[in-house]
Amino acid sequence: MMIDNVLDLTIFARVAGAGSLTDAANELGLSLAVVSKRLAALEERMGVRLLNRTTRRQSLTQEGSRFHQHCVRILSEVQQAETDMQRSRNAVTGLLRITAPRMFGCRYLSVLAAEFQAMHPELRIELNLGDDFIDLVDAGMDVALRFGALNDSTMTARHVAPSQRVLCASPDYLRRHGVPQTPEDLSAHQCIVYGARTTRHWLFQHEGQPISAEIGATFLCNDGNAGQALAVAGAGIFFKSLWDVGSELANGSLVRVLEQYSAPTDPLHVVYPHALHLAPRVRHFADFAIARLRDEWQKLVPL
Missing domain, CATH: 3.40.190.10 (Periplasmic binding protein-like II)
Structure with a gap:
């Protein structure tokens, strides 16, 4: 039968080290009866005698000596595992x-x-x-x-x-095609659409009212980086999170359009x-x- 309790190993190792059941019980804070009962149950499960006991002394049997070596190793690994977990509770590793x-x-x-x-x-x-x-x-x-x-x-x-989305385009594109004044103007512009699902409409809000604007989707791509590169290159108007186009807006390679129209935030x-x-x-x-x-x-x- 498999040993299923580390306490049994601890009791046996402490008894072997202390030299008596009484001393081991005192060290563990257990009663002598509990220590004696657990030790007897351990020997029963193992099917061998681990200790020779008389009224005056005790000694490990040959099997008990071998088992004690295993117990010391196992309990050391258990303690190391606990120490490692306690360290993991505080260390960023x-x-x-x-x-x-x-x-x-x-x-x-x-x-x-x-x-x-x-x-x-x-x-x-x-x-x-x-x-x-x-x-x-x-x-x-x-x-x-x-x-x-x-x-x-x-x-x-x-x-x-x-995560506010903004409309933007390169200064070169706006010089060549003009600046849209309303969302409705987007249908006449080159627009850059990206993502797995293409769309023919962009959604806005103005004075609390939703607006669905039809767009001229001239460029379709499945990657936001590619869409942004197209916008910087002057290919069309781009609708993207401020997180993504912030640097380009700051350095002037892209400029915002239709700023008075807000987009749903994510x-x-x-x-x-x-x-x-x-x-x-x-x-x-x-x-x-x-x-x-x-x-x-x-x-x-x-x-």
Whole structure:
């Protein structure tokens, strides 16, 4: 029968080391009756005598001596495992797996990951960048940066900042094609549409009223980076998150159009499973990322 209780091994090892059941019971804070009963049950399960006992002395049998060596090793490993887990409760170590949208990840997460790892040299980081939705648990991810509404109640989602979408184009494009004055004008312009699902309409709000504007989708691509490169090259008007086009707006390679029309926001969240007993690497990275990204958003807002 398999031994299923570390306490039995502890009792036997302590009895062997102390030299008597009474001394072992005192050291363990147990009654002599309990120690004696557990030891007898252990010998019964093992099917061998582990101790020779008389009224005056006790000694290990040959089998008991071999078993004692195993017990010492096993209990040492158990103690090492507990020490390692206690250290893990406070140390930022191990492998941190993070997922984020591809464009956002390239622009922001890569920098955050490098800075965070430099702060915690024992940490390894794996980045999984892509625009397809993945289940964090199934994919083995520790934390995600996600935009939009979150419907999974099993996840912890911490709000970071809004994600306002803006219309923009290169100065060269606007010189050649003119500046649209209303959303309706977009149907006569070259527009750049990206993503897995193409669309012929962009949605706005003006004075609290929703507006669906038909667009002239001249360029279709499945990647946001490619769409943004087209916009900078003067190919057309682009509709993208301020997170993604902020640098281009700041350096003038893109300029905003139709600023008086707002777009629906998709707030940015840091998402992770299992808030209870959260690993320090996840908790500390979430705190770090939220603080840094909120600072970044404040830099973008005036744009």
